Amino acid sequence: MRPTGILSITTTVIVALFFGIYVHSQTCPESYGRYVVPDQCDAYIECIEGIPERKLCPEGLLFNEKASPFSYPCQYPIDVDCTGRPRTQPALPTEQCPHQFGYFKVGDRSHCGQFMNCDNGVGFVLDCPLGLAFNSATYQCDWPDLVEDCDADAYLGFKCPPQAEGLIAPIRFFRAPDNCQKYFICVDDRPRVNFCGPDYAFNELINACDGVENVTGCAI
Structure with missing residues (x-):
């Protein structure tokens, strides 16, 4: 019973x-x-x-x-601070987007300059300014050496030369070997790229952009 x-x-x-x-x-x-x-x-x-x-x-x-x-x-x-509220609804991914809404990095550690804006499951790919990488932690384009999941050396195609023992400089400057209007700043031995404006080139004698006529071996 x-x-x-x-x-x-x-x-x-x-x-x-x-x-x-x-x-x-x-x-x-x-x-x-x-x-x-x-x-x-x-x-x-x-x-x-x-x-x-x-x-x-x-x-x-x-x-x-x-x-x-x-x-x-x-x-x-x-x-949003979700402390104490860990649960969320199940993800609804599409072919383009891991979630219906949000910003997401596109590419691997050596391709860090693009991100996707997902709006209702439709993805729109956007580019960071040249030389910057998308930071998933801030939803901003940042120096690649400050982005945890970006390999700055591989992404920029430049590795900071080793420093001489006993002569450690926190910041160093190098003209790009293939473009005299482009130069790299090594911050704690990790690279960042910058560009001089029109009619200017990077002058290694002063570690700054200078009139192209003042830079030896540069013809624009």
Whole structure:
């Protein structure tokens, strides 16, 4: 015989627990506002006239409880603190994008200058300014030696020459061997590339861009 009494009690407890959690998560602390869902970073409760409505951010975006009341509350992960709210909805990747929304690096460690802006699952490839690399930690184009997943030497095609023992300089300058208007700055023995403007070339005697007429062996 099925223990209907025990089953009934168990069901009642489960329903009561669920209902209690549900009501608690839907409570409006104030008549108007947006509030976190305790364990989920891409969901939130919006209260209008004291009536709560649970909402879900577009996949790839997260709820920022510090967002202005007049701004869209779903923002990029670098702008949101998810401490204590680790759960998110499952990823919805497409052929182009790992998430529906976000910015993502394109290429490997030796090809760091491109990134993709994913908007509703459609990817748009963008280029950093020449010589800079996309930094996934900041969503900005940065010096490649400051980007953790970029090999600056391979990306720029230049390796800083070794320094003489006992003569350690934190910053050194080198004219590019194939372009006198281009030069490398070695910062702690890792390269960055720069370019002189029109009619200027890099003068190794002064470690700066100079009029091309003042630079030996340079013809533009």
